[in-house]
Amino acid sequence: MDLNKRQIQLILILVENKREPDYLPLSAKELSRRVGVSSKTIYNDMKTIQDYVQQFDVELIKKPRVGIYIKGSDKNLLEILTGIEFKRNNDYLDNKTRRELVFSQLLNSDDFITVQDLSDKYYVNRQVILEDIDDIELRLKSINLGLQRISGKGIKLDIDEDSRRKILTQVVSRQIFNAVPTINERNLKIINDNKLSIPKSLIKAVDSILNNFIKKQVMVLNDYEYQSLLVHLLIAVERIRLGKFVNNEHWGYSEIYLTESKILAKELEERLDIKFPEQEIYYIQLHLIAAGKKRPNNISAKLNTSNLLQTYLNNFGYDDQLYEGLLLHINSSLNRWKLGVSITNPYKDSIIQKYSYAFEAAINLKKLYEQKYNTKINDDETAYLALHFEAYLERKRANNNIVRTIIVCSTGLGTSQLLAARIKNDFSRVKIEKILSYDEFLKFDIKDIDLIISTIELPENNVPIIYVSPVVSTEELNNKIKMAVTSNTSQAGNYSLFNSLISSKNIILQKVKDWQGAITTLGKLLENNGVLRTGSIDSAIQRENLSFTSFKNISTPHANPKFVKKTQIGVLKIEKPVIWGEQKVDLVFFIAFKENMDQSQLDTIYERFWDILSNDKLIKKIVSSTSSEKISDLLKGR
Missing domain, CATH: 1.10.1790.10 (PRD domain)
Incomplete structure (x- = not known):
């Protein structure tokens, strides 16, 4: 027997009520209040629910002027809950899924659809559907399209077929x-x-x-x-x-x-x-x-140094894999861009949020191609370009994790060769550059070396040294290498670097008219506090016009690094949410990062930043805060 979402909710309410000590029957009025429908609908639902619970040897009791309750053993009630949980996992529509389905239904229909039609189809009350419609209308406004709402007729999209x-x-x-x-x-x-x-x-x-x-x-x-x-x-x-x-x-x-x-x-x-x-x-x-x-x-990449891509990558940094990957991608994409045909990217939002640095690199590259070919490249295409940049950054991170090592022993022969073989076999991060005798070590330039492993006493220097026996156990060797090369990337270290970018003086709580006003308000605060130079506000607004940085109730605008005097993150809590792209935003983080920041520092900052942005409970606490100091403390994990 099929149950709709509301009927499932009613069963859960009744079962939970039964499990409460000294429970009392619930009136139809109380049940209607909890699920947002009329008492008449509740009575209709009870007929279906009664048939459903009977198969579990559970009885639904409806007593006039007393109320409604469920009667049965704990074992049988557990069977009902287990069956419903399975059904919810398979059939339950979360808000996001339902809104996508409502949106596609509106897109597929050339006729008016009533709120009641949608309410009946998705088993939710009218208010929920109205909130869905508001969300869809917001998305349409961001691309200059609208909804028709006519009382008595319903809702309709007024757009052409293309x-x-x-x-x-x-x-x-x-x-x-x-x-x-x-x-x-x-x-x-x-x-x-x-x-x-x-x-x-x-x-x-x-x-x-x-x-x-x-x-x-x-x-x-x-x-x-x-x-x-x-x-x-x-x-x-x-x-x-x-x-x-x-x-x-x-x-x-x-x-x-x-x-x-x-x-x-x-x-x-x-x-x-x-x-x-x-x-x-x-x-x-x-x-x-x-x-x-x-x-x-005919797949080929003409690798030369006189093209737009090469010029851009000369400034950004690259390896052959990034260059060839982007070149092949762009060559196959140019026809789409010229014809105005766009591919879709179902992972776009995740890419923009999680790989913001790579997406920024892709945004700057796509601007050059838009100018050269007088075309428009959307965020879906840009997000695919960002994946090439993120893969390159991951390769750089992997290379940065390589520990360049030399092994030193009295002669550079014999047991040191055995030690080197064991290290190569057991420690993938450790790259042995040289095996040296003591005399060779004294003449060797160690400026590019991260670690020295030695079986004999050596003069002190700036490079970490671990002393081992030629037949040291793997466990001992592993512990010593870890202690020597582990960078200060503990949670406290991550917090420390990110926290240095947060100051209560760069946090403001204020009402603004629109997203441009939000950037202007926060930008002026940062300019006055010596974080940004004049021109940063216009730069950030121009950047938003290329691709909105908003997601959920948050936005993360940023200016061109040339306008940044001091690396900081400014915060604006908006008293009344404003429309920002497809979102209603009430929390803004203005990212002000100077040019040529170390990639490892950026990774550490963004890792902590992403933890904050993806922590819904923390974001709610920040939004409900009433002082700059409190927001600062929350961001710093206090």
Whole structure:
């Protein structure tokens, strides 16, 4: 028997009430208050609940003028709770999932939908749906689109088909690829049907058709190009079935991939019993041109020093892997950017939040390409570029963890060779640069050495020395190496570096009109306190116009480092939340970092910063604080 979310909630309330000492029956009025529906709805729900609990030998008692309660043994009540917990894990829709489904339903409908229709479908009260609609309207405002709300008729999106499909692509991509990394039989089983706006059967069918088409046409697509093409086709099929077609006036009649587009359309038609109009075939062609430029025999990276990418990386820093990875990515992306076709990135928000330094590098690079090609590159594309930068930074971190070591013994032969072999085998971080005799050591330049392992007494110097026997145990050797090379990265150390950037004088509680006003207010405070130079505020606002730094109720704007006098983090607690991109923000962290900061310091700062931003309880405490000193203490872990 199926239970809706409200009925599950009512059972849990009744069971919990039964477990309370000296419990009293609950009236229908009290139950209606708790779940936000009428008493009439409660009585209707009780008929379903009564049938459900009977199978567990539990009785639902309804006594006029007394109330409603549940009667049964603890063992049977536990069976009910176990069954409901399993059902909640599989069927429960959290706020985020439900809002995505409501959004996709509005996007797929050209007619008005009432709040009551949505309330009935998702088993929540009208107020919850109204909050969902407010959230969706906020997202639409950030891209200059709006909702129609007409009393007595309902809600409707007033947008053209192209915009509708672009937004649907983002929503459907998140629904599918936030749940599973790739489409296959096993992964599809993981996704619950009620959390998708497109049926699994259609996803499976179109994935199979597209896979076979790519193999036959000998095309090479990377993961995100394939995912975006798949989602485009899924949405196209759904919209065509509703009789809704794209406008073809935006495209010419190029022959590139036209034949392949007709082949793909025909295969979809035959398998799915659908007819692709001519303009939809051109739409497929557009996406094939954008995603399918590469073939196995023509993937190449022209590595030269006179291009835009090389110039940018000369200033940022790079290795061959970063350069070649970005160059291949950009070469395959240029067609998309020029045609105005965007891929979607279901991991965009996580990338922006967790890899903020890498995303900033990607933002600066994309600005150069936007200027050169007079195009617009969205955050989804930029987030993929950021992954290349983050991988490079991870490689640098790994290299920074290498302990460059020399081994010294009386002759540099014999037992020292055994010691070196053991270290190479057991300690991957330790790189042995040289094995030296005592005389060789006295002449050796140790400026690039992190650690000296010696079997004999050596003169004191600035490099850590550990003394060992040639046959030292692995455990003892491990302990000594750890003690010598462990950097001061304890939690206290992490807190200390981050805490040095927080000062109550750079924290302000104030009401502002909008996000620009928030940056201006906080920026002026930091300028007056000698943290920022004149020009920092305009710089931060320009940066936000490229890509909003807001997520949840937080925003983290920052200015160009050339405007920073002193590395600090300013804080603004906004008395009344303001719209910031797609979010309502009431807490702002202005990041002011000087140029050429050491990467290890940045990593330590951002690690602690991310811990704070992802700690919802701490953020709530900060938002409810009434003084700069209290906010400072909370940020410093006091």
